[in-house]
Amino acid sequence: MLGHVDRLRGELVDLHAQLVRYGLVVWTGGNVSARVPGADLFLIKPSGVLYEDLTPASMVLCTLDGEAVDPSQSPSSDTGSHAYVYRHMPEVAGQVHTHSTYACAWAARGEEIPCVLTAMADEFGGPIPLGPFALIGGEDIGRGVVETLTGHRSKAVIMQNHGTFTIGKDARSAVKAAVMCEDVARSVHMARALGECVPIPQDAIDSLYDRYQNVYGQRPAPTA
Numbered sequence: 421m422l423g424h425v426d427r428l429r430g431e432l433v434d435l436h437a438q439l440v441r442y443g444l445v446v447w448t449g450g451n452v453s454a455r456v457p458g459a460d461l462f463l464i465k466p467s468g469v470l471y472e473d474l475t476p477a478s479m480v481l482c483t484l485d486g487e488a489v490d491p492s493q494s495p496s497s498d499t500g501s502h503a504y505v506y507r508h509m510p511e512v513a514g515q516v517h518t519h520s521t522y523a524c525a526w527a528a529r530g531e532e533i534p535c536v537l538t539a540m541a542d543e544f545g546g547p548i549p550l551g552p553f554a555l556i557g558g559e560d561i562g563r564g565v566v567e568t569l570t571g572h573r574s575k576a577v578i579m580q581n582h583g584t585f586t587i588g589k590d591a592r593s594a595v596k597a598a599v600m601c602e603d604v605a606r607s608v609h610m611a612r613a614l615g616e617c618v619p620i621p622q623d624a625i626d627s628l629y630d631r632y633q634n635v636y637g638q639r640p641a642p643t644a
């Protein structure tokens with residue numbers, strides 16, 4: 421278990437740097453977490469720490485009740501919500517939260533992002549849904565994420581008046597979902613400003629999603 425924790429500490433530093441690289445966060449906003457395989461534990465960003473100051477040791481190990489194992493550490497404001505998602509969605513092993521600009525524009529309008537681009541069908545299998553308004557600091561956001569994404573193809577949710585929350589089979593997948601969410605939020609926001617968007621038929625969405633999820637990219641090397 422300690423091997424997993426040490427590995428995930430380093431991975432989380434790198435993944436937080438990806439949020440900066442893709443322009444998804446400013447100052448200390450946002451966070452990434454990763455479930456520890458085989459343990460009722462996860463690691464998450466420390467609260468209020470600048471991205472350039474994050475280190476493997478600064479990542480906070482927490483229980484699935486959202487408590488820091490080391491009480492001297494202060495985990496992210498969203499720790500209770502990340503913990504709630506991990507408890508209620510066992511398939512989830514990574515989560516990301518951002519205030520990325522265009523996704524927040526959809527959050528401020530209280531609108532889901534309609535599936536009008538093939539990139540949305542590929543990655544999200546349909547629209548990016550809107551989740552409820554929820555206060556920060558407890559489990560309310562996590563409850564809204566679970567209510568919205570359970571049984572939904574999308575791995576991203578636009579939480580009303582707040583921002584993006586994503587889930588994944590690992591933290592890297594959740595970061596990818598956050599990057600792709602902001603990319604399509606920007607494109608569809610621009611399109612909407614210039615006119616009506618053309619919806620993609622559901623059968624085409626299904627075909628695009630199946631291809632991207634099951635065919636796209638490099639095949640894994642054959643095992644010896």
Ligand SMILES: O=C(CO)[C@@H](O)[C@H](O)COP(=O)(O)O
Pocket residue numbers: 448449450451465466467468469495496497498517519556
């Ligand atoms: O949305 C909020 C605060 O309004 C938080 O989610 C911040 O975006 C990140 O907080 P920390 O992870 O640094 O506590």
